[in-house]
Amino acid sequence: MRAFTALAVTTISLAIATGVPAYAASAGSAPTTAPAASAPAAPASAPDTARGQAADELDTVYEVVKTAKGYAITVFDPAAGVSNAQLRSELAKAGHKVLAKGTNPGDAIAAASGSTSVTATAAAVSTSCQAYGTAREWCGHRWAANGFEDPAVYMLDHTSSAWPVSAATNTWYQAQGIDAYYRWYTNGCPGGGRHCVHVYNAYYGATGWAGLTTWGTDSTGDYDNTTNVTVKLNDTYGGTAANHRNVACHELGHALGLNHNTSTGSCLYYMQGTTLYPNSDDFNILPRMYGY
Ligand SMILES: [Zn+2]
Numbered sequence: 001m002r003a004f005t006a007l008a009v010t011t012i013s014l015a016i017a018t019g020v021p022a023y024a025a026s027a028g029s030a031p032t033t034a035p036a037a038s039a040p041a042a043p044a045s046a047p048d049t050a051r052g053q054a055a056d057e058l059d060t061v062y063e064v065v066k067t068a069k070g071y072a073i074t075v076f077d078p079a080a081g082v083s084n085a086q087l088r089s090e091l092a093k094a095g096h097k098v099l100a101k102g103t104n105p106g107d108a109i110a111a112a113s114g115s116t117s118v119t120a121t122a123a124a125v126s127t128s129c130q131a132y133g134t135a136r137e138w139c140g141h142r143w144a145a146n147g148f149e150d151p152a153v154y155m156l157d158h159t160s161s162a163w164p165v166s167a168a169t170n171t172w173y174q175a176q177g178i179d180a181y182y183r184w185y186t187n188g189c190p191g192g193g194r195h196c197v198h199v200y201n202a203y204y205g206a207t208g209w210a211g212l213t214t215w216g217t218d219s220t221g222d223y224d225n226t227t228n229v230t231v232k233l234n235d236t237y238g239g240t241a242a243n244h245r246n247v248a249c250h251e252l253g254h255a256l257g258l259n260h261n262t263s264t265g266s267c268l269y270y271m272q273g274t275t276l277y278p279n280s281d282d283f284n285i286l287p288r289m290y291g292y
Contacts, residue, residue: 059084060075060084061076061084061209062105062108063098064109069217070217070218071109071217072215073109073214075212076091076098077212077250077270078271080210080271080272082208084101086208087207087209089208090206090207091207093207094205133284133285134266135279135282135285136285137258137259138257138258139259142257143225144193144225146195146225148193150178152181153178153179153256154182154190154196155169155199155252156196156198157169157182157183158199158201159233162201162244164245168252169181171249171278172253175256175286176283176286178257180256183196185198195225195229197231198230199233199251200232201233203236204235204236205234205236210247211233211248212251213251214229214231229255231251231255232251246274249268249275254268261278261282266278266282268282
């Protein structure tokens with residue numbers, strides 16, 4: 001949401017000033033990785049700190065699929081009791097094109113398309129990709145403001161009452177720098193530069209994931225701000241109301257451009273749990289990403 005009062009702005013500014021960007025020290029390494037733009041990059045074998053990846057994030061399960069417009073990048077989040085290795089294996093058995101552990105989705109697109117654009121984009125974001133405390137940006141996944149003070153992102157709810165999409169959206173609405181609005185799906189995407197995230201639930205099957213978020217790119221692999229983002233919430237694994245709130249909070253966080261938080265005190269921790277809310281670092285990183 002917007003900063004309605006001067007006091008709120010001051011508070012955020014102070015928080016930013018005292019925050020310690022975890023990857024600030026790695027910025028100097030960016031030039032040495034940039035030449036990879038000239039050739040398809042090999043899967044990363046070390047934390048890709050130039051793009052803000054922490055070591056634990058290298059285990060994150062991604063799929064890259066060719067679409068009519070470009071590519072779709074999906075992050076899969078494991079159900080309770082499922083390891084990322086098991087999730088990767090189950091998805092592969094089900095025919096998903098899961099990336100090998102440690103492969104950056106941008107590098108995978110560059111290798112598949114021959115395009116250097118996405119790699120150049122990754123290099124470009126290396127100096128601006130944000131970390132704040134335990135929170136991480138999903139590098140390069142930023143919504144455009146399109147003339148608004150903050151990007152306006154509508155969560156279009158297609159789900160049953162078992163999934164607290166409204167409550168989770170209203171929590172994210174508290175963040176400065178981006179406006180996350182709840183909207184029932186039959187009202188449609190409002191357009192006019194406003195972005196939409198379609199949120200679905202179904203019995204998607206026992207392939208190991210509790211929730212997923214898919215972002216699209218254009219033909220060159222650059223993240224496409226005109227394509228809707230999709231979130232899917234899996235009914236197959238059941239779970240408590242707290243589990244459902246945890247997963248909804250987590251996936252909507254991905255849809256706003258956040259990656260995994262290293263703290264179990266955030267709903268964006270990489271493993272499913274019962275943490276209902278983002279932590280203060282999640283709230284502090286969003287205004288840094290979106291221009292405050
Ligand atoms: Zn996740």
